[in-house]
Amino acid sequence: MRFILDAEQKLFGETLDKLLTEAGTPGVVRDWAAGTHEPGLALWRSLAGAGVLAIAVPEHAGGAGLLPVELVTAFHELGRHGAPGPYVETVAAAVLLDRLGDQPLTGVRGDGPLAAAWLPRIAEGTAVVSLTLPPAVPYALDADTAHLVLTADRQVLHTATPREPYRSLDPARRLFTVVPGDVPASGPAVAVAAAEAYDMGVLVCAAQLVGIGRRLLEVTVEYARTRRQFGRPIGEFQAVKHHLANALVGLEYARPLVHGAALACGSPDFPREVSAAKVAASEAAYTAAKIALQVHGAIGYTDEYDPTLLIRKARTLHTAWGSPTTHRARLITTLTRI
Amino acid sequence: MDLDLSAVEPFRAEVRAWLRAHVPATPLPSLETEEGFAAHRAWERELHAARLAVVSWPREYGGRDATPLEWLVFEEEYYAAGAPGRVGQNGINLLAPTLFQHGTPEQLARILPPMASGEVIWAQAWSEPGAGSDLASLRATATRADDGWLLNGQKTWSSRAAFADRGFGPFRSDPQAERHRGLTYLMFPLDADGITRRPIGRIDGKPAFAELFFDDVFVPDRDVIGRPGEGWRVAMSTTGNERGLTLRSPGRFLAAADRLLELWRAHGDPADTALRDRVADAWIKARAYRLKGFETISRTEDVGAESSINKIFWSELDLALHETALDLLGPDGELAGEWLEGYVFSLAGPIYAGTNEIQRDLIAERVLGLPRTGR
Numbered sequence: 001m002r003f004i005l006d007a008e009q010k011l012f013g014e015t016l017d018k019l020l021t022e023a024g025t026p027g028v029v030r031d032w033a034a035g036t037h038e039p040g041l042a043l044w045r046s047l048a049g050a051g052v053l054a055i056a057v058p059e060h061a062g063g064a065g066l067l068p069v070e071l072v073t074a075f076h077e078l079g080r081h082g083a084p085g086p087y088v089e090t091v092a093a094a095v096l097l098d099r100l101g102d103q104p105l106t107g108v109r110g111d112g113p114l115a116a117a118w119l120p121r122i123a124e125g126t127a128v129v130s131l132t133l134p135p136a137v138p139y140a141l142d143a144d145t146a147h148l149v150l151t152a153d154r155q156v157l158h159t160a161t162p163r164e165p166y167r168s169l170d171p172a173r174r175l176f177t178v179v180p181g182d183v184p185a186s187g188p189a190v191a192v193a194a195a196e197a198y199d200m201g202v203l204v205c206a207a208q209l210v211g212i213g214r215r216l217l218e219v220t221v222e223y224a225r226t227r228r229q230f231g232r233p234i235g236e237f238q239a240v241k242h243h244l245a246n247a248l249v250g251l252e253y254a255r256p257l258v259h260g261a262a263l264a265c266g267s268p269d270f271p272r273e274v275s276a277a278k279v280a281a282s283e284a285a286y287t288a289a290k291i292a293l294q295v296h297g298a299i300g301y302t303d304e305y306d307p308t309l310l311i312r313k314a315r316t317l318h319t320a321w322g323s324p325t326t327h328r329a330r331l332i333t334t335l336t337r338i
Numbered sequence: 339m340d341l342d343l344s345a346v347e348p349f350r351a352e353v354r355a356w357l358r359a360h361v362p363a364t365p366l367p368s369l370e371t372e373e374g375f376a377a378h379r380a381w382e383r384e385l386h387a388a389r390l391a392v393v394s395w396p397r398e399y400g401g402r403d404a405t406p407l408e409w410l411v412f413e414e415e416y417y418a419a420g421a422p423g424r425v426g427q428n429g430i431n432l433l434a435p436t437l438f439q440h441g442t443p444e445q446l447a448r449i450l451p452p453m454a455s456g457e458v459i460w461a462q463a464w465s466e467p468g469a470g471s472d473l474a475s476l477r478a479t480a481t482r483a484d485d486g487w488l489l490n491g492q493k494t495w496s497s498r499a500a501f502a503d504r505g506f507g508p509f510r511s512d513p514q515a516e517r518h519r520g521l522t523y524l525m526f527p528l529d530a531d532g533i534t535r536r537p538i539g540r541i542d543g544k545p546a547f548a549e550l551f552f553d554d555v556f557v558p559d560r561d562v563i564g565r566p567g568e569g570w571r572v573a574m575s576t577t578g579n580e581r582g583l584t585l586r587s588p589g590r591f592l593a594a595a596d597r598l599l600e601l602w603r604a605h606g607d608p609a610d611t612a613l614r615d616r617v618a619d620a621w622i623k624a625r626a627y628r629l630k631g632f633e634t635i636s637r638t639e640d641v642g643a644e645s646s647i648n649k650i651f652w653s654e655l656d657l658a659l660h661e662t663a664l665d666l667l668g669p670d671g672e673l674a675g676e677w678l679e680g681y682v683f684s685l686a687g688p689i690y691a692g693t694n695e696i697q698r699d700l701i702a703e704r705v706l707g708l709p710r711t712g713r
Contacts, residue, residue: 002340003632207594221706236711238695241702245650248701253646256629257622274623329611335621336603 001263003256005073013073016336019050020081026306032084033171034319037145038297041085046072047083048125054201056094060122061101063094068200072207076258079211079285082309086130086141088208088321092201093150094122095131097304099193100157100185109200118148132160132178133198136322139166139175146288151178157185170312182314195271198321202274203265205321206281207258212314213251213285216292219307222293223276234295245289257281272334275327282318282327289314339636343468349404350411356388357419368679370544375459375501378425382456392430392454396609400454406635413589417632418596426496427585429453429460433506433577436523440564440572446457449525449605461499461506461528463550464573471696473508474517474570478552480509487511487524487562489532489555497690499548500537502528508569521569525561526668532556581649581691582641588628591652594659594680595624601666601677615677616662623655643704646697653687653694660684 005013023043032040055070057063071091078087100113102184121127130146132138134153143149143162149162158180161287221244224235234240257280261273289311293300300308318324366381367374385391386400394409395401404412424430434453438447452458469476478491489509499505504527512520526704528535532555537545564572581587602617630648634641641648660681664671672678688694 002636003629004339004636041550062353176614217706221708224708233709235702237706238699238711241708242695244706244708245698245701248706249647252644253626253630253651255624256633257626259633260625262631268461276625279618280626283695325611325615328615328622331618331621332602332614335599 002069002135003259003263005069009070009073011075012070015050016047016052016074016077018057019046019079020083021317025081025083026309029082029084029172029309034094040276041145042129043083043151044085048123049272052078052087053090053094054123056091057119057123058098061098061115061123063123063131066098066265068203068265069259071200071204072233072258072262075204075207076211076214079208079213079313080215082212082215082313084142086128086146087203089131089137089141089146090122090127090129091204092133092197093148094119095200096131096150096152096157096193096197096232099123099196100189103216108213121147130162130176130244131197133194133201135319136198136326137201138177140178141176142174143176143178144174149176149178149244151180153180154194154198155186155190156180156183157189157190158183159192168316170309170316172309173316199229199271199274200265200319202278202327203258203261205317206261206277208277209281209285209314209317210251210254210258212317213247213254213281213288216285216307216310216314217244217247217251219248220288220292220295240295243295247284247288247291249274249286250280252282254284272331275322275331275334277326278322278327279331282324285314286318339638341632341636343407344558346405346408349408350415352427353390353412353415354419356390357415358422360384360388361419361421365420365460366422368544369423370540370546372501375498376423378422379459380454381422382426383422383457389425391456392434395434395450395454398449399426406510407632408588410583410589410631410635413587414592415589417587417589417593420593425498426453426456426459428462428502429458431579431585432462432576433460433484433525434634435584436506436563436572436576439575440521440523442560444560445563452569459498459502461496461502461505461548463493463496463499463505465495470495471693473573474521476508476510476521478509479513480511480522480557480566483556486556486558487522489524489526489552489557491552493550493552495538495547495690496550497547499550500545501533504561505550508573511566511569515567518570520567521573522559522566523563523569523572525563526555526557530555530557530709534618534622540682541685542678544682577692578641578645579640581697582645583631583634583648585691586656588624588631591624591627591655591659594656595621598659598663598666601663605666605668613666616658616664618654619657620662623651624659627652628654643700646692646700647705649691650688650694650701656680656684656687672697 028039028043052074054064056066059065097115127147129148130140131150132140140149149160153159158181159182160178161254162176165176227234257277261277264270264273300307366377369378392401392413393404466476480487506525508521508523511522534551534555536549538547538548663677701709
């Protein structure tokens with residue numbers, strides 16, 4: 001088993017980092033928040049071109065095979081740059097559609113219209129998908145930009161239509177309640193597939209959170225090295241140093257949990273492993289965000305400062321895809337089940 | 339590097355079977371008491387006879403040349419079995435790695451086998467009344483004598499020194515030199531002429547450490563580790579072990595987290611979600627520490643200053659784990675027992691091996707690259 005990234009996986013991360021840097025992602029996020037989606041969708045297509053979505057889709061459906069370690073590597077970078085759009089939701093939807101593809105279902109089979117039509121498009125980046133998985137994921141993120149919106153409510157899978165969006169703390173996250181429509185699939189298999197989709201969504205959300213925390217720590221360290229008060233860099237003050245050291249400790253131990261959960265994909269332990277990863281990643285990223293805000297002082301509290309985009313996002317993802325409390329409860333339930 | 343977890347399963351099974359047959363059914367008395375110290379020493383002999391005392395060491399010194407992964411597996415099984423605490427840990431985990439790095443073949447051959455068997459138990463003698471976090475300000479001296487050195491001065495907070503056989507630590511051999519230079523790393527018998535030891539009761543009264551007074555204690559040249567004057571460098575090569583995986587392996591926290599979960603199952607109030615969350619966090623962090631351990635041994639580069647991150651994490655985890663257990667036990671939390679013993683031990687974690695405040699400074703400066711400042 002490999003507990004660290006191999007050379008190819010590292011290179012994949014570096015390639016995405018470069019792509020996201022060159023795309024001027026903070027500007028893309030601001031456009032997205034203002035309702036101008038084209039730069040974000042162009043970025044979506046570039047990232048898909050680099051393989052970010054193909055690794056969520058099995059080979060027989062036109063993807064590169066479901067590769068969890070590569071997925072968390074990619075989402076770490078998406079997190080570091082704050083890329084806007086329903087990436088987590090699209091990955092979860094890919095898992096949902098693929099799992100239903102294996103099941104004999106009422107209405108439609110996976111090799112029928114829905115999976116066959118959408119999985120190849122997801123892989124190549126021409127389909128943006130959003131979904132809700134009530135009660136844990138009640139809103140469809142950026143459903144107005146999605147080509148397909150799904151909602152899997154217990155044993156029933158619906159295609160869905162978004163209503164008016166709610167405003168989020170993060171203006172680049174537009175959250176929609178949905179009106180359920182057609183029922184392409186129903187039965188116990190839907191609930192099973194939805195549970196697997198949820199776990200995968202939780203995993204990549206956790207990876208994204210670690211990336212957000214990492215980047216916030218990087219920029220805050222840089223700020224503390226250069227910002228001067230009392231005639232010296234504020235990074236010389238022990239109170240500041242200890243804040244930043246604490247942020248690092250949290251992130252350093254969240255990352256192995258995310259990687260370990262990715263390795264557990266497909267095993268019966270996967271749900272509890274992703275819950276552990278999400279708790280640690282949420283806490284570490286949110287702690288890093290609060291420290292970033294505190295160390296930056298007033299500038300970090302402004303809308304115009306780019307790291308603020310990540311500070312906001314860390315807070316929203318803290319509770320999206322299951323809050324730490326939700327996942328702690330699920331973990332204990334799993335562990336104490338006789 | 340890939341870790342082949344299935345390939346170590348036979349080793350795991352062997353260790354598990356041996357421990358099942360040999361771990362005492364009732365816990366030994368606390369190793370911080372005279373009676374308990376002796377019982378733990380006898381246990382070390384038993385472990386050694388099965389070649390399980392120091393699995394990662396070379397065979398010639400009593401080990402098995404175990405890989406780092408096998409060592410981690412041994413530790414997991416050891417603590418899962420509820421086996422006794424390791425009374426020889428300061429020698430095995432702190433002195434031995436220093437000897438492997440800086441010792442002469444003669445020193446390795448002479449010192450390691452009796453350390454492995456528990457015949458000689460070692461105590462670390464670093465701190466002084468005026469040199470705690472600021473270790474480099476230490477003042478106990480080593481003065482040149484014929485074929486050796488004369489030690490004078492005082493060491494304190496020396497763990498296990500109340501009952502141990504020998505000690506090791508840095509002494510100032512060149513008072514004129516800059517404070518990080520002019521130190522020499524020495525080993526000495528704790529019953530040598532000129533040494534007075536005064537056991538110190540720790541917070542629960544047990545004599546877990548001691549104060550040592552040196553009055554012209556002779557140490558032969560063969561008991562100097564590394565070159566005279568290079569004691570700081572030699573000592574610092576130990577700190578990576580002390581703060582890193584070696585001293586506190588994931589196994590002990592995984593086992594404690596599993597026991598905490600059992601305690602929750604047996605005594606937890608399902609309505610107390612705050613306590614439930616703390617149980618969950620302890621389990622998550624123990625697991626994080628295990629995965630981080632696998633990550634660390636998979637890497638080829640030196641962990642270096644990152645061991646400070648490790649030290650903060652395990653010491654805070656250990657304390658949180660035991661606090662949670664005591665809170666779960668409620669009115670029984672204050673009663674003598676394994677959880678309380680573990681709690682008292684864990685209270686010292688954020689202090690020894692370099693306080694967590696020092697570790698945070700080191701992380702900020704050496705890992706994150708923030709400007710260095712005088713402390």
